[in-house]
Structure formats: structure tokens, C-alpha cells
Amino acid sequence: MTMKLYCFGESGNAYKAALAMELAGLEWEPVYVDFFNGETRTEAFREISIQGEAPVLVDGDMTLSQSGVIQQYITDKTGKFAGAPEDKYEVLRWVLWDNHKMSSQVGMTRFLMNFLPEDKRPAPVIQFMQGRLQAAWTTLNAHLEGREWMVGTGITNADLSCCSYLFYPEPFGFDRADWPHIDTWLTRISEQPGWKHPYDLMPGNPSDRA
Amino acid sequence: MTMKLYCFGESGNAYKAALAMELAGLEWEPVYVDFFNGETRTEAFREISIQGEAPVLVDGDMTLSQSGVIQQYITDKTGKFAGAPEDKYEVLRWVLWDNHKMSSQVGMTRFLMNFLPEDKRPAPVIQFMQGRLQAAWTTLNAHLEGREWMVGTGITNADLSCCSYLFYPEPFGFDRADWPHIDTWLTRISEQPGWKHPYDLMPGNPSDRA
Known part of the structure; x- marks a missing residue:
């Protein structure tokens, strides 16, 4: 039986799992979760994930949830x-x-910057989070200087976890041009055979709701 | 050679590692990291952890960092x-x-509610985070209903990870009385032979800076 990933295109966490399966050459199919209309809070979805988490494999x-768990399962398999x-x-x-x-x-x-109505976006929280994220990207960019991959000599779950949100086009304070080592590494990942952009790999993207 | 954990009492992440070693009956000693005076940003500390992370085992x-990695190492050992x-x-x-x-x-x-100067505490961020945390505690409390331990029939890394911050006395929006299943479970953990409160297990606590 083909593996099913309950997912939606906007979820970077789902993308970690989907990308791992795709690059591993596994047979799988996405099942669209209508997160933005509250599907993860429905009784039917709670049958699959009692905590209403997505992705679920x-x-x-x-039945597995938490992207890092699904990644470990794919590695074990x-x-x-x-x-x-x-x-x-x-x-x-x-x-x-x-x-x-x-x-x-x-x-x-x-989510706060793109998927909430404009009048509901909490500017002080967004501004505060920008500072935290700059620190994270500084760490990531410094680690990637002189390295092809996050760990060792090939692509690992470290790359698949860390890259995921950074492929998304919506503004969240990250500009590849500011982080040259991250930029080169993301290009390297996207050149792997079978790589797909999140919106090409999973159903659902912001234009569906435009 | 005795294992050394670079840590400080206020760190719930360090407590996860320290508590795992203590309950496993390992020989270890804490090395105090003066986080609040910037020790993790010094060149000397960067020799131990290039990213300035604490705890470090x-x-x-x-040499290992990230509490979940140290927990896995203790389990493997x-x-x-x-x-x-x-x-x-x-x-x-x-x-x-x-x-x-x-x-x-x-x-x-x-950190924002207790360890920043009072005039630097960002109220909108704290208020926003309270909402997120209520959701986390709701999930945790519901999971623990009818269970003695997070997973299976005995204490695991799931318990040691999830419990850690919840033993601290400083206000951060969590009151055990509001969450009966969490409360009973925390008591059960604290009754494990060898259990110690974070401020008894590791050097450094807020009264040092009072």
C-alpha cells in the first residue's frame, strides 16, 4: 500500500517529510489537509492525529507525526x-x-506575516521574532561556510530539516542574497535529482485562497 | 574521566541533560556557565561550543550539545x-x-518575564506567547490523562524533555493547579529515586543575582 502523507503545501514541516520521501525515491501520495479552513481541528482529522498535527504519515x-519522526522512519526504511x-x-x-x-x-x-488578515498581524511580535531569526540564520550561514552539506559529505536529515522553510517565497524576513553560504547550499539541494519546490510537491498554496 | 556538563541552574534545557544523568546514576559533574554575564559569547566558551550553546556535555x-542529543547519548550509554x-x-x-x-x-x-530588566520586558510578545503556551499545556495535560508516563509504562526521554521547565518556580504563565494531569505526573517524576530540583542539581540560580 502506498504511503500517504497528510500535508499541505504551505507547511515547511510537511515539506521536510515530503522532500525526504521524494529524494529517497519512495512511492507516496499526498493527502491534502485543509489547514486554513480548520481541518486539523475536526473530529475526522483527530482520528488520524489526536493532537491535530500535520504532517502525518x-x-x-x-501512523507517525512530527516531521523529525517521519524523517527518522524514512531513514530506517x-x-x-x-x-x-x-x-x-x-x-x-x-x-x-x-x-x-x-x-x-x-x-x-x-504565518503571522502572510496568512493572517492584515489587520490582525501583531507588529511587535513579528519585530521581536525577526531578531531571533537573524540569530538563527547567522548560525546557519556561519556553519555552512566551507561546507557542502550540514554534516559530513552528503545530504542528511540535517539538511532536509534546516532547508525546508527557506525555499518559500512569502516574506518572513529571509533574503537569500543576505546569506551567501545558505544561498549556495539551497541551490545545491535544489539540484539534487528529484528535488521539487514545496508548492510543486504538495497540494495547496496561497494562490488557492487569493 | 568524569563526564562534565557545562550548564547553569536556570536552564531548563540543561536540566533535561542533568536530570537524565542523575536518574541514570552516572558519575558527572557540573561546570558552571555564567550565561547571564555573557560567558556563552566568549572566545573561551566558543572553543567548547562554536555556536555558544548550553548545555554542553x-x-x-x-563533545555534545542540544539537550535531546545528550539525552540520546545517555540512553545509548x-x-x-x-x-x-x-x-x-x-x-x-x-x-x-x-x-x-x-x-x-x-x-x-x-526569560522575558523574569531575567530581563523590568523596563525591557516586551508585554505584547509575552502576551502572545502565553496563548501559544496555553495550547501546549492543553495538549500535554490531555495526553497525560489516564497515563502514568508520557509513553509506555516507565519514565523515558519524553518525560525528561517535557517536564524540565515545568519544575521552575519563576512565573511564566504555568500554574500546576490549572493542569491536574500534568501536576500528578510532575509529582510522580519528583518521586523517582535520585530526583533533584534544577536549583539543587546545577549551580546558579536567580538569588545569586538578587
């Missing part, structure tokens, strides 16, 4: 994106760093 | 806190959920 009897055995902790470190210091803040800030 | 040749093999993804899910949806926001909010 369903593979036979296995395919042997891909783990890096060298001696780099295991370093890969996990960047996945956690991304969840802790970057994606959680980017996801929220991008 | 040094065990012989191994001792076999403790992993849960049953079939619960591997569920334990990781809660560690990631905590990093992504709870600790990152609690840590920041508690």
Missing part, C-alpha cells in the same frame, strides 16, 4: 539521509536545533 | 529512558514536540 499500520555512523549525534543535533531554534520560529513568523 | 573525546523498542518513534515524537512546541517557547517567555 500513514504507512500500513504505522531506506538507509538514506543518516550520514556516517560517527555523525549520528551531529545529524540529530541539527534536526533538534532546527526544530528548537529555527523552524518553530520561522513557521510562526511566516 | 564533554565525555572524553566526545546506559540503555535507560528509551522505552520499549516499539515505542521508539513515540518517544522521539514527544522529544521533538517539546523542543518544537513547548520548551523553545517556555524558555523564551520565562
Whole structure:
């Protein structure tokens, strides 16, 4: 049975899982979650994810949420994106760093700046988050100086986690031109065979609601 | 050689690592990091953690940062806190959920509400974060209804990650009395042999700076 990813195009967290499956060459299909109309809060969706999380991967009897968990499952299934055995902790470190210091803040800030009605956008919160995000991008850009990949000599879950939100076109305070090492690395990822932009890989994008 | 944890009492992330080592019965010693006077930004500290992160665990040749990585290392070393093999993804899910949806926001909010000078505390940001945190505690409290532990039948890294900030006394919008299932679970954790409060387990606490 084909694996199903409950996802929507705007979700950078869903993109981490979708991109991992796509680059690993797995058979999978997206199931559109109408997040912006409240689908994750419905009883039907709570049958799939009791916490109303997205993405959710369903593979036979296995139902998984949290993008980092789905990434680990794909690695266990395919042997891909783990890096060298001696780099295991370093890969996990960047996945956690991304969840802790970057994606959680980017996801929220991008939502506030783009997906709320203009008169509901909390300017002081957005401004505060910009400062935190500049610090995260400074860390990421410095780490990538002189490196092709986040960890070791090939693409790992560290890359797939950290890159995800940075491919989105909506404004959230990130401009690739300001961060040359991040920019080169994102280009390198996008040149991987099978790479697709989030809006080409998953259903749903802001123009659907325009 | 005794393992060294670079830490400070106020850090809930450091507490996750310290508590894991203490409950596992490992020999370790804390090395105080004077975070509030900028030690993590010094050249000397950057020799230990290039990104200026705390906690950092040094065990012989191994230097690890991100609390979730240190927790995994302790599990690999001792076999403790992993849960049953079939619960591997569920334990990781809660560690990631905590990093992504709870600790990152609690840590920041508690800092803004307690460790910044009173005239520098950004009220709109604090108010906004309270809403996010109420959602996290609602999720946690609902999950713990009818459960002794976050996952399976014993204490795991999911408990050690999710509990950490909730033992701190400073105000950050969390009152145990509002969340009965969280409250019972925190009591259960604190009754584990060897449990210590963060300010008893690690050097440094707010009264040092009063």
C-alpha cells in the first residue's frame, strides 16, 4: 500500500517529510489537509492525529507525526539521509536545533506575516521574532561556510530539516542574497535529482485562497 | 574521566541533560556557565561550543550539545529512558514536540518575564506567547490523562524533555493547579529515586543575582 502523507503545501514541516520521501525515491501520495479552513481541528482529522498535527504519515499500520519522526522512519526504511555512523549525534543535533531554534520560529513568523488578515498581524511580535531569526540564520550561514552539506559529505536529515522553510517565497524576513553560504547550499539541494519546490510537491498554496 | 556538563541552574534545557544523568546514576559533574554575564559569547566558551550553546556535555573525546542529543547519548550509554523498542518513534515524537512546541517557547517567555530588566520586558510578545503556551499545556495535560508516563509504562526521554521547565518556580504563565494531569505526573517524576530540583542539581540560580 502506498504511503500517504497528510500535508499541505504551505507547511515547511510537511515539506521536510515530503522532500525526504521524494529524494529517497519512495512511492507516496499526498493527502491534502485543509489547514486554513480548520481541518486539523475536526473530529475526522483527530482520528488520524489526536493532537491535530500535520504532517502525518500513514504507512500500513504505522501512523507517525512530527516531521523529525517521519524523517527518522524514512531513514530506517531506506538507509538514506543518516550520514556516517560517527555523525549520528551531529545529524540529530541539527534536526533538534532546527526544530528548537529555527523552524518553530520561522513557521510562526511566516504565518503571522502572510496568512493572517492584515489587520490582525501583531507588529511587535513579528519585530521581536525577526531578531531571533537573524540569530538563527547567522548560525546557519556561519556553519555552512566551507561546507557542502550540514554534516559530513552528503545530504542528511540535517539538511532536509534546516532547508525546508527557506525555499518559500512569502516574506518572513529571509533574503537569500543576505546569506551567501545558505544561498549556495539551497541551490545545491535544489539540484539534487528529484528535488521539487514545496508548492510543486504538495497540494495547496496561497494562490488557492487569493 | 568524569563526564562534565557545562550548564547553569536556570536552564531548563540543561536540566533535561542533568536530570537524565542523575536518574541514570552516572558519575558527572557540573561546570558552571555564567550565561547571564555573557560567558556563552566568549572566545573561551566558543572553543567548547562554536555556536555558544548550553548545555554542553564533554565525555572524553566526545563533545555534545542540544539537550535531546545528550539525552540520546545517555540512553545509548546506559540503555535507560528509551522505552520499549516499539515505542521508539513515540518517544522521539514527544522529544521533538517539546523542543518544537513547548520548551523553545517556555524558555523564551520565562526569560522575558523574569531575567530581563523590568523596563525591557516586551508585554505584547509575552502576551502572545502565553496563548501559544496555553495550547501546549492543553495538549500535554490531555495526553497525560489516564497515563502514568508520557509513553509506555516507565519514565523515558519524553518525560525528561517535557517536564524540565515545568519544575521552575519563576512565573511564566504555568500554574500546576490549572493542569491536574500534568501536576500528578510532575509529582510522580519528583518521586523517582535520585530526583533533584534544577536549583539543587546545577549551580546558579536567580538569588545569586538578587
